[in-house]
């Protein structure tokens with residue numbers, strides 16, 4: 001399978017008079033292969049947006065090697081820009097324009113055949129609402145319009161920064177369905193998020209970033225399996241006595257409210273045998289599988305670092321700190 005995005009050893013430091021020197025990305029690696037829906041997970045301020053901006057040439061990295069669709073980025077990104085759709089920054093849609101007119105304008109500006117507008121609206125499920133003004137759109141619809149704008153040129157790679165941010169459950173579901181159908185049509189998707197459940201539902205691969213560093217990467221099921229403590233929830237009539245019996249059999253067990261949790265067990269029949277032999281019949285024996293949330297919290301130290309201030313979205317770059325932006329049609333959503 002070929003690499004669609006490769007990042008090795010990316011480092012980016014911001015300097016400001018107020019906060020001094022801040023290492024936003026600290027030797028970060030990322031590999032996204034063709035056909036993946038790849039989740040890019042990390043707490044607020046962990047470096048996701050900075051990584052994506054560096055990849056797309058919107059901010060200049062201190063060091064590191066990056067490539068997109070096989071071309072070194074950002075140097076030769078223009079060669080593949082026509083096959084990359086990205087929504088990383090806040091876009092400005094004219095509220096008085098209809099969705100259709102907005103896309104037609106963007107298509108013309110980007111040299112894309114206007115016939116592509118209908119297809120893009122269809123793909124994001126806005127074909128029926130394309131004649132309505134954008135100011136009447138819900139946030140979810142605006143998000144989908146932003147995705148449609150990134151789809152105008154029929155990209156092979158779609159990069160979405162926090163597409164579910166601010167959406168209600170219905171909007172999140174729509175976004176999820178949209179990503180799935182795009183992936184089914186052969187588009188590789190990289191989606192950054194701090195919404196763990198969403199990533200677990202949508203993505204097949206994940207890279208977790210914490211304080212600018214990669215702390216886990218791989219297939220979602222493999223990352224989860226790597227953190228499986230082989231725990232079981234056990235319900236019996238006498239939990240305290242059950243714990244004593246399990247300890248005597250050299251198993252680790254603790255009472256957890258009206259049940260007990262046994263860990264480090266690969267074969268659950270051992271538990272029922274130890275207890276059954278002493279007349280304690282097991283009423284429930286449930287494997288406690290890790291979910292992405294518990295893995296994420298474990299790896300990132302419970303999320304947000306209070307010493308790291310939240311990014312101000314439109315923080316003014318320092319003179320000379322930014323690279324020359326590349327015309328990638330990078331858009332975000334006007335909330």
Ligand SMILES: Nc1ncnc2c1ncn2[C@@H]1O[C@H](COP(=O)(O)OP(=O)(O)OP(=O)(O)O)[C@@H](O)[C@H]1O
Nearest residue numbers: 014024044045046047048049050308309310311315
């Ligand atoms: N233009 C900037 N100037 C100074 N510091 C910045 C700038 N952009 C980002 N940072 C800092 O770099 C760190 C990483 O920020 P980044 O926005 O990349 O994180 P993130 O993972 O995308 O967070 P979020 O989920 O909150 O968007 C933060 O400490 C942030 O304050």
